[in-house]
Amino acid sequence: KAGVTQTPRYLIKTRGQQVTLSCSPISGHRSVSWYQQTPGQGLQFLFEYFSETQRNKGNFPGRFSGRQFSNSRSEMNVSTLELGDSALYLCASSLNTGVGYGYTFGSGTRLTVV
Amino acid sequence: GENVEQHPSTLSVQEGDSAVIKCTYSDSASNYFPWYKQELGKRPQLIIDIRSNVGEKKDQRIAVTLNKTAKHFSLHITETQPEDSAVYFCAEGDSWGKLQFGAGTQVVVTP
Numbered sequence: 001k002a003g004v005t006q007t008p009r010y011l012i013k014t015r016g017q018q019v020t021l022s023c024s025p026i027s028g029h030r031s032v033s034w035y036q037q038t039p040g041q042g043l044q045f046l047f048e049y050f051s052e053t054q055r056n057k058g059n060f061p062g063r064f065s066g067r068q069f070s071n072s073r074s075e076m077n078v079s080t081l082e083l084g085d086s087a088l089y090l091c092a093s094s095l096n097t098g099v100g101y102g103y104t105f106g107s108g109t110r111l112t113v114v
Numbered sequence: 115g116e117n118v119e120q121h122p123s124t125l126s127v128q129e130g131d132s133a134v135i136k137c138t139y140s141d142s143a144s145n146y147f148p149w150y151k152q153e154l155g156k157r158p159q160l161i162i163d164i165r166s167n168v169g170e171k172k173d174q175r176i177a178v179t180l181n182k183t184a185k186h187f188s189l190h191i192t193e194t195q196p197e198d199s200a201v202y203f204c205a206e207g208d209s210w211g212k213l214q215f216g217a218g219t220q221v222v223v224t225p
Contacts, residue, residue, distance in 0.1 A: 042215055092192075105150075
């Protein structure tokens with residue numbers, strides 16, 4: 001059974017640019033959550049999607065957005081990149097949207113903003 | 115995570131000793147408490163979880179305890195081994211599916 005797949009693995013962007021990250025969940029998983037991981041802030045919740053609907057949102061500016069497609073694949077977009085957006089972006093998929101059933105994380109996308 | 119406090123931030127133990135990590139939370143609606151282990155350069159992996167209707171759960175050398183009244187839960191690792199060295203994250207979740215993570219504990223097991 002394939003795990004959670006995130007692409008690309010590494011990305012270098014310039015300040016002001018925008019970026020799109022992709023996440024393919026485990027087959028059958030309908031919930032996809034996104035987290036930002038930095039050394040100083042730990043794992044910060046960005047948003048969660050279930051059946052193409054955003055169910056939860058964290059405390060991030062509107063530059064961070066996402067969507068989910070009918071096949072449960074999800075994308076997140078960051079516009080007008082800032083140096084502080086450099087981080088590991090992790091997505092996690094789950095069978096159920098409630099009570100965090102068995103989140104499985106992908107390997108992440110390492111974003112560097114220069 | 116702003117709603118979950120995790121202590122200590124670093125923990126050094128001798129191989130064979132026990133390690134204990136503690137987390138406190140504030141949201142009374144929280145009903146799911148997983149623990150994740152993240153080795154250097156790898157993804158976080160779920161190692162054990164507990165739901166609010168259970169006070170303790172064990173899986174071989176790891177155990178988690180939950181005190182809902184006091185709003186804290188702990189991870190216990192017994193007979194630590196070098197491969198237990200990693201960053202451990204606690205988290206709390208509610209029925210809406212959002213997980214809030216603690217800041218993590220760097221565990222170092224020295225032979």
